[in-house]
Amino acid sequence: NKLIVRTTEGDVAILARHINYLVPLGIGAAKVEFEDGSVRMAAASGGMLTVVNGEVNVIATTFEWAESIDAARAEFSAQRAQKTLQDKSASHADVRLAQARLHRALVRKSVADTK
Secondary structure: OEEEEEEOOEEEEEEOOOOOEEEEEOEEEEEEEOOOOOEEEEEEEEEEEEEEOOEEEEEEEEEEEHHHOOHHHHHHHHHHHHHHHHOOOOOHHHHHHHHHHHHHHHHHHHHHOOO
16 A cells, blocks of 8 residues: 655655654645555645554545546636736735646646546
């Protein structure tokens, strides 16, 4: 078993019997590899990953399995965010929010493509 997730500092891989660990999650793809060789992909953003006594918990703000992602909705969200980024009158806060929305949308689209 292996879990690969994006943290705020980069990607980490958690293997079976990992030492106790706590890390904040960033925005990125999550990959779960099972003992039988099967793999599932998800889009995750925000939250925490903990390993306590060998038990892994992912407590994400958002977590969507690839097969549940609406690719058209993700594309629409990316386009909306890009429109805000092109708006010269957008406030700094609006630009930062649009950047985060664009990043999430691109991750969701990328993960959806792995279905």
